[in-house]
Amino acid sequence: xxxxxxxxxxxxxxxxxxxxxxxxxxxxxxxxxxxxxxxxxxxxxxxxxxxxxxxxxxxxxxxxxxxxxxxxxxxxxxxxxxxxxxxxxxxxxxxxxxxxxxxxxxxxxxxxxxxxxxxxxxxxxxxxxxxxxxxxxxxxxxxxxxxxxxxxxxxxxxxxxxxxxxxxxxxxxxxxxxxxxxxxxxxxxxxxxxxxxxxxxxxxxxxxxxxxxxxxxxxxxxxxxxxxxxxxxxxxxxxxxxxxxxxxxxxxxxxxxxxxxxxxxxxxxxxxxxxxxxxxxxxxxxxxxxxxxxxxxxxxxxxxxxxxxxxxxxxxxxxxxxxxxxxxxxxxxxxxxxxxxxxxxxxxxxxxxxxxxxxxxxxxxxxxxxxxxxxxxxxxxxxxxxxxxxxxxxxxxxxxxxxxxxxxxxxxxxxxxxxxxxxxxxxxxxxxxxxxxxxxxxxxxxxxxxxxxx
Ligand SMILES: O=C(O)C1=C[C@@H](OP(=O)(O)O)[C@@H](O)[C@H](O)C1
Ligand SMILES: C=C(OP(=O)(O)O)C(=O)O
Numbered sequence: 001x002x003x004x005x006x007x008x009x010x011x012x013x014x015x016x017x018x019x020x021x022x023x024x025x026x027x028x029x030x031x032x033x034x035x036x037x038x039x040x041x042x043x044x045x046x047x048x049x050x051x052x053x054x055x056x057x058x059x060x061x062x063x064x065x066x067x068x069x070x071x072x073x074x075x076x077x078x079x080x081x082x083x084x085x086x087x088x089x090x091x092x093x094x095x096x097x098x099x100x101x102x103x104x105x106x107x108x109x110x111x112x113x114x115x116x117x118x119x120x121x122x123x124x125x126x127x128x129x130x131x132x133x134x135x136x137x138x139x140x141x142x143x144x145x146x147x148x149x150x151x152x153x154x155x156x157x158x159x160x161x162x163x164x165x166x167x168x169x170x171x172x173x174x175x176x177x178x179x180x181x182x183x184x185x186x187x188x189x190x191x192x193x194x195x196x197x198x199x200x201x202x203x204x205x206x207x208x209x210x211x212x213x214x215x216x217x218x219x220x221x222x223x224x225x226x227x228x229x230x231x232x233x234x235x236x237x238x239x240x241x242x243x244x245x246x247x248x249x250x251x252x253x254x255x256x257x258x259x260x261x262x263x264x265x266x267x268x269x270x271x272x273x274x275x276x277x278x279x280x281x282x283x284x285x286x287x288x289x290x291x292x293x294x295x296x297x298x299x300x301x302x303x304x305x306x307x308x309x310x311x312x313x314x315x316x317x318x319x320x321x322x323x324x325x326x327x328x329x330x331x332x333x334x335x336x337x338x339x340x341x342x343x344x345x346x347x348x349x350x351x352x353x354x355x356x357x358x359x360x361x362x363x364x365x366x367x368x369x370x371x372x373x374x375x376x377x378x379x380x381x382x383x384x385x386x387x388x389x390x391x392x393x394x395x396x397x398x399x400x401x402x403x404x405x406x407x408x409x410x411x412x413x414x415x416x417x418x419x420x421x422x423x424x425x426x427x428x429x430x431x432x433x434x435x436x437x438x439x440x441x442x443x444x445x446x447x448x449x450x451x452x453x454x
Contacts, residue, residue, distance in 0.1 A: 005405060006433035006444065008422020009451055014255030014325070019246045019446060021259060023048035023076040023236035024268060025439045026199060029056045029099040030206050031234045033176055035081035036065040037107060040208065040231035046076040047236050051437045052097040059104045062090035063111060076236060085229075088113020092109045094147065094409060096369055096438065101147060102131055102169035106177035107156035109140040118148035120449025122410060127367045130162045131170040137161075138181065141453045157226065163191030166367055171222060172203040178224035179212045189220040195337050195364045200370040202267035209234070234328065237263050239344035240270025242440050244345035246358060246450060247273055247323045251282050252423045255328040257450070262286065262321035270340040276342065277323055281348055286319040329353040331396070337361030340368070343394075344413035347376045348420040350396040351385045359393040367439075372408035377405050383425060403427015412438040419447055 028048040033056065035042040047053060049072070057067050057079070064084035071078040088111040094101040098165075101119060108115035120122075124147045130438045132142050132149065139155040144378050157178065164170040171187055171194060176187035194200065200334045204214045204222070211230035215223040243259045250257040264286075274284045331353040336343050350357035365372040381389035383404050386397040406418030408431050422428035436443035 003432065003434055005429035005431050008406070008419050008428040008430050009448065010426050011249070011253040011423040011451060013257075014253045015249050015450055015453070016256050017246075018258040018260060018448040019243070020074065020261065021238040021240075021448055022050070022440065022442070023114065024239040024241075025050065025052050025134060026099065026268070027206070027236045028053045029097075029103060030172075030176060030203060031236060032056050032060060032067070032079065032081065033103050033107065034206060034210050034229055035079075035231070035234070036060040036063070036083050037177060037180055037229045038081075038083055038231040039228040041080060042080040043232035043233045044079045045072070045222045045233070047079055048239065048439070049077050049440045050441050052082050052099060052439055055093060055095045055097050055100045056104070059092045059094070059100055062102075063108060063115070086111040086349065088115055088152075091116045091118070091271060094119035094123055094401065096123050098126065098169050098368075101126065102167065102175055103149050103176055104441065105131065105135060106155070106173055107180075108394035109135055109138075109153045110177070110180060111153060114150050114152040116148065116150040120410065122370060123304055124149050127166040130164060130166060131173055134160045134162045134174060134187070136286060150450055155181060157183035157185050159186040160186070160190045162189055164189045164194045165192040166364055168196035168199045170195055170367055171200055171446070174223060175203050175207060175214065175222055178438035179207070179227050179229050181192075182226060183223075184224045184226040184264055187222045194360075195336065195340055197338050198267050214246035223444060227396060234268040237261075237266060237268065239439065240268040241341050243270055243321075244342055245284075245420050246446070247277055248345050248420045249423055249450060250323040251277060251329050251349060252278060252420060254320060254325040256324045258347065261318045261319045262327065265310050265319050269341055271341040272342060274321065274443040276332065277333065279330070279332050279334065280346075280353065281326050281328050283324040283326060285322045285323055285324075288319055302409065331398070333356035333358045333360075335361035336393075340365050341375065341413065343372060344417040346418060347380065347387070347394055347396060348417035350382075350394075351380045351387065351401065351421060352424050353396075354398055356395065356396050360390075361392055363392040370414065372411065374410045374415070375407070375411065375414055376393050376417070379414070380421075382406070383421065401425045404429070406430050408435050410430040410435050412440065413435045414444065
């Protein structure tokens with residue numbers, strides 16, 4: 001039986017809340033995979049626990065990695081990761097996780113036998129062709145062009161040309177395992193621009209932090225020489241993209257939301273919120289206030305840690321991010337090609353803005369958890385709004401909204417977009433709010449706590 005729809009709470013007063021966030025999905029799943037491919041046991045600290053992260057952990061276990069939780073706190077889980085010989089014969093459930101369906105197959109192609117993959121019904125619709133073709137070109141055998149598929153090695157590596165305009169994860173997936181390929185890899189992208197460059201930078205930076213030499217000096221070309229991946233102690237940053245609905249609440253209610261532990265420098269897409277929310281009318285400041293980062297364990301500091309696998313904070317590398325709503329939400333004309341995962345929240349704010357908005361550069365969102373452009377236009381219009389899909393984005397014009405069901409399409413960011421609109425529009429019910437478990441299982445409790453805080 002489907003769970004009842006979640007009545008999105010209406011804000012009765014400006015919110016004033018501090019919202020600590022669990023770890024980044026993108027950093028967690030890269031860190032776990034790199035630890036599983038490393039030359040010895042390592043630790044991943046303050047990792048996210050969520051459906052996507054748990055699917056990654058299960059995938060790695062079925063390929064022969066030992067993952068032992070050594071501690072769990074509000075900041076996340078600490079995993080001791082001990083690599084093993086990569087085992088074939090496994091079946092891997094990717095759920096709806098792009099990071100699992102694109103990052104694990106290159107590792108599976110190194111297994112000593114075939115490995116099969118499948119996922120949620122919609123996962124079978126997400127684009128996989130370019131990375132599967134690339135793996136074939138590098139030596140693997142694969143029996144399909146989308147999920148479900150079975151992959152068999154041996155994969156030797158070498159040079160490959162692919163079109164990664166559909167997802168940066170095609171490049172990240174190949175890069176993460178590339179040092180373990182006999183010949184390493186040279187990836188050359190040919191096609192329209194690759195989206196989500198910060199996520200590729202995150203991959204490159206995390207690889208360098210574990211001793212892998214990545215040459216990205218030529219645009220759209222990445223070279224990784226074969227060699228060991230060093231075992232390290234990595235600490236995961238808070239998930240800045242998941243701060244989006246909470247920070248949006250400051251704008252919607254004319255309140256103030258503070259996120260502690262915001263890194264001073266980061267490759268996370270969510271860092272773009274500082275600029276985007278300013279453009280939409282917020283006052284955004286950093287303060288050293290209460291922020292001490294999520295880690296208090298001095299042993300977590302590691303000279304080799306990167307910004308994304310960041311050293312434990314001493315307070316120097318992080319601040320509080322404070323977003324204050326000024327009472328007016330202005331529309332925005334913006335290209336979100338590099339930070340597409342922020343689109344649902346920006347669209348929700350645009351639906352509540354006083355002037356029109358145009359979101360460009362995100363045609364690749366049609367291959368996300370759902371076709372996000374169609375889903376956002378449909379759901380905003382269902383509540384009486386005026387949203388129009390364009391070839392590469394959305395036009396959203398001001399129009400008063402009314403209550404109704406906001407469908408999530410099993411998309412965590414659609415569900416949280418419904419919650420943002422519901423702050424200002426009585427009677428919004430979000431269908432399948434529990435889909436937020438993909439990256440933020442505590443969403444409802446955190447949302448309620450934010451609204452209750454004074
Ligand atoms: O590598 C990653 O961790 C991600 C890359 C991006 O994918 P696309 O390039 O497919 O948008 C992003 O949208 C996704 O949420 C996470
Ligand atoms: C696109 C997203 O996820 P995935 O990692 O499944 O691609 C997202 O979280 O917005």
